[in-house]
Amino acid sequence: MPAIKRLVRHEATPGGIVKLxxxxxxxxxxxxxxxISVENRFDEAYKAIMQCAMAALWAKGHxxxxxxxGHHQLVIRILSKTLAVDGDVVIVLDARRKQRKLNGCSGDTASDATLAECKVQAESLIRRGREMGLGT
Structure with missing residues (x-):
């Protein structure tokens, strides 16, 4: 892992990664x-993204x-290192992070299109994690 000052060493148990x-x-x-509402559905898809990303980070020992x-931003931005996610996908995921923050701070809601994209990205990350043996 690259030396990023906001990362610390973490020895996750295999059971902890599986649970996440x-x-x-x-x-x-x-x-x-x-x-349930579009915003709650969006939050659920976003949670899947974050939990998968965090499990990948834990598996790398951090x-x-x-x-x-900035925990969410950090975990998403290093997906290229933890799950070998393409940089273009990281940009999309970071946009979903920003949308979630905006929704929470301003009361804005996610559009149906944003929800659909977030679900696709969540399911893609979960598949990628499985392919890489994460949490198995």
Whole structure:
């Protein structure tokens, strides 16, 4: 892993990674539930992205420093290192992060198109994690 001051060494247990991955696997199911609002469905898809990304980081022996702000941004931006995610995808995922923050701070809602993109990205990350043996 590159030396990023906001990362600290973390020895996750295999069970901890499996549990985090299992949580990530559940969220796309909730994101498809049309009985809840678009913003809640968007949050569920985003949670899957973050949990999968965090599990990948843990598997590499790191976690974000809790004393530093920007945990979500950091975990997403290093997906190119933790899950070999293409840089263009990282940009899209970072845009979803910004949208989630905007939704929470301003009361804005995600569009149906943004929700759809977030679900696709969440499911893609989960597949990628499985392909790389993350949490298995």
């Amino acid at each position: 991955r299992a949580a990530a696997d559940r969220h796309p199911v909730y994101a498809r539930a049309t009985s 976690r974000p420093a809790t004393s530093e702000p």
